[in-house]
Amino acid sequence: MAGENTSMSFHSRFRDRWTDPQPSRECHLDVYALCMTSHVVDQLGPTLVIHGGAGNVPPRTGEDAERFRLSLRRAFDAGQAVLDAGGPALDAVTASVVAMEDDPLFNAGRGGVLTAKGTVETDAAVMTGHGRAGAVCCSRHARNPIRLARAILAMSPHVLLCDPPEQVCRDWGLEVEPPEYFVTDARREQLERVLAGRHQAPRHGTVGAVARDYHGHLAAATSTGGIVASAVGRIGDSPVVGAGTFARDGVVAVSCTGDGEAFLQGLVAHEVDARMRLAGEPVNHAAMGALTDEVSSRVTDGAPATGGLIAVDASGRLVVCHVSASMLAAWPDHGEVLTSV
Numbered sequence: 311m312a313g314e315n316t317s318m319s320f321h322s323r324f325r326d327r328w329t330d331p332q333p334s335r336e337c338h339l340d341v342y343a344l345c346m347t348s349h350v351v352d353q354l355g356p357t358l359v360i361h362g363g364a365g366n367v368p369p370r371t372g373e374d375a376e377r378f379r380l381s382l383r384r385a386f387d388a389g390q391a392v393l394d395a396g397g398p399a400l401d402a403v404t405a406s407v408v409a410m411e412d413d414p415l416f417n418a419g420r421g422g423v424l425t426a427k428g429t430v431e432t433d434a435a436v437m438t439g440h441g442r443a444g445a446v447c448c449s450r451h452a453r454n455p456i457r458l459a460r461a462i463l464a465m466s467p468h469v470l471l472c473d474p475p476e477q478v479c480r481d482w483g484l485e486v487e488p489p490e491y492f493v494t495d496a497r498r499e500q501l502e503r504v505l506a507g508r509h510q511a512p513r514h515g516t517v518g519a520v521a522r523d524y525h526g527h528l529a530a531a532t533s534t535g536g537i538v539a540s541a542v543g544r545i546g547d548s549p550v551v552g553a554g555t556f557a558r559d560g561v562v563a564v565s566c567t568g569d570g571e572a573f574l575q576g577l578v579a580h581e582v583d584a585r586m587r588l589a590g591e592p593v594n595h596a597a598m599g600a601l602t603d604e605v606s607s608r609v610t611d612g613a614p615a616t617g618g619l620i621a622v623d624a625s626g627r628l629v630v631c632h633v634s635a636s637m638l639a640a641w642p643d644h645g646e647v648l649t650s651v
Contacts, residue, residue, distance in 0.1 A: 348631030349650075350594040351643050356393035357626045360386050360406045360519040362416050362638030364567045364618030369636045370651045378415060378638055378651045385409035386640040386647055389519055399529035399563070400438050400460075403519035407434075407456040407531045410517040414494050416638075417515030419454060420487075421494050422535020424501040425542050430492035431473075432535055433549040434459040439528035439559030445470040445549040450492075453485040456533045459549070470549060492535075504539045511538040516548055518555070518565030520622045528563035528622065530555050530579075537570070546570025552580035560624050561586050562593055568617015568634060569610045576604025582621055593623040597631050606633045 362382055370378055389406030393399075411419025422430045434455035435445035444463025450473055452458040461482040462471055476486045504511045516534040523529075532555040534548040547554035547570040554570070556579035557563035564579040573579075578600050585596035597619055608615045618632025620639060630639045630650070640649045 347637075348594060348598060348629055349641065349648070350627065350629050351641065353626040353628060353642055353644070355626065356402075356524050357522045357622050357628055357642065358386065358389045358393055358402055358406065358519065359521075359620040359622055359628045359630060359641040360389065360410075360517070360639065361565065361567055361618065361620045361630070362410060362517050363515045364616070364632040364634045364637035365515065365569075366616055366635050375651045379649045381410070381413050381415050382638060382640040382649050382651070383647065385413070385517075389521065390642075393521065393523055396524055398525075399521035399523040399527050400436060400531075402521040402523065403529050403531035404436065404456055404460055406519040407517055407533050408454050411454050411456060411533055414496070416517050417535040418517045418533040419535070420492050421497060422492055423515060423538045424493065424497050425536070425544070426505070426539045427542050428493070428498070428501060429489060429542065430497075430535055431542070431544075432492070432533065433546060434531070434533035435549040435551060435555040436460055436463055436531045437529065437551060437555050437557040437563075438463075439557045439563065441558065443469050443551045443555075445551065445555075446472070446474065447545045447549045448473045448543060450489060451476045451486045452479050453487045453491070456531055457484055458482075459531075459533075469551065501539060516554070516567035518548075518567060518620065520557070520563040520565050520620050520628075522563070522622050522624070522626055526559070526624065528557045528559055528561075528624070530557040530563040530565045532565045532567075534567075547573035547578070550574060552577045554579055556580050556583055558583055558587075562596070562621050562623045564597075564619055564621045566617065566619045567637070568605060568632075569608075569615040572605045572608040572610060572615035573617060575608065576600070578604050578619065582619070586623070593621050593627050594629045594631070597621050597629045601631060601633045
């Protein structure tokens with residue numbers, strides 16, 4: 311099933327509003343909300359898939375598209391280098407997510423969107439196929455929230471911590487930054503437009519990665535800056551195991567992105583796993599079903615919720631799918647690396 315592309319509508323009244331993009335090295339997904347697009351590839355050996363968010367932002371074009379494409383490729387290469395060296399899936403997904411957290415183009419780490427108070431609060435989670443997880447919410451100090459989530463997994467008896475103090479981060483060997491490090495001019499201007507009512511708050515964000523390593527082990531990682539102008543302390547699906555992040559060896563690893571409240575209520579990442587284990591669905595069907603049944607069936611701001619997910623199963627089959635205007639992603643296809651922007 312090399313490079314399979316599928317697009318489908320899931321509300322009959324929108325049946326004429328979808329296109330079926332042809333697979334290419336640089337894929338432009340000209341598919342809008344209320345339509346589903348998926349890419350399915352059967353990969354041999356280690357497999358990595360990354361995403362930079364899905365939501366109501368139209369597909370990028372021109373120089374904007376090229377900037378995102380290059381950033382996605384750098385993040386993909388960071389994780390792939392780990393797998394090529396025989397490293398574990400958890401290290402690979404962490405490396406890719408760190409690269410996106412350090413890139414202000416993405417809504418994670420530096421460049422995360424601002425709360426209504428003008429602050430950046432980041433959430434992140436990692437999970438291994440062995441069933442171990444670490445997560446953080448509302449982090450204000452850790453340069454790389456995904457590394458903080460890794461530290462919680464490795465050094466804490468807990469799974470989820472809320473904004474661990476700077477000293478705890480330092481004790482765990484993590485880099486910390488002052489609050490102003492995370493705030494960019496572009497995000498400040500974005501917040502001003504939203505609060506002034508001149509601009510609809512974009513529902514697009516979150517970065518993530520899933521991987522299968524040489525030993526067949528799976529891992530997932532997700533990191534986000536949340537949503538523009540949110541209440542201070544708001545937590546989405548990204549750091550919640552089973553909602554935005556999930557992995558189980560022998561089954562699947564999943565990282566989600568989109569309208570967090572819908573993914574939280576639908577426990578979408580775990581829904582993919584459950585459909586595969588209990589109903590015997592292949593990963594591509596399970597992913598599509600979870601999005602249509604648990605995301606697009608819910609309403610956000612008066613419209614069907616949007617989002618997407620990436621997943622890889624125990625055999626190396628990967629899927630990138632979304633029910634949204636666009637999704638930033640990169641994935642392998644038998645020697646090539648494809649991107650969607």
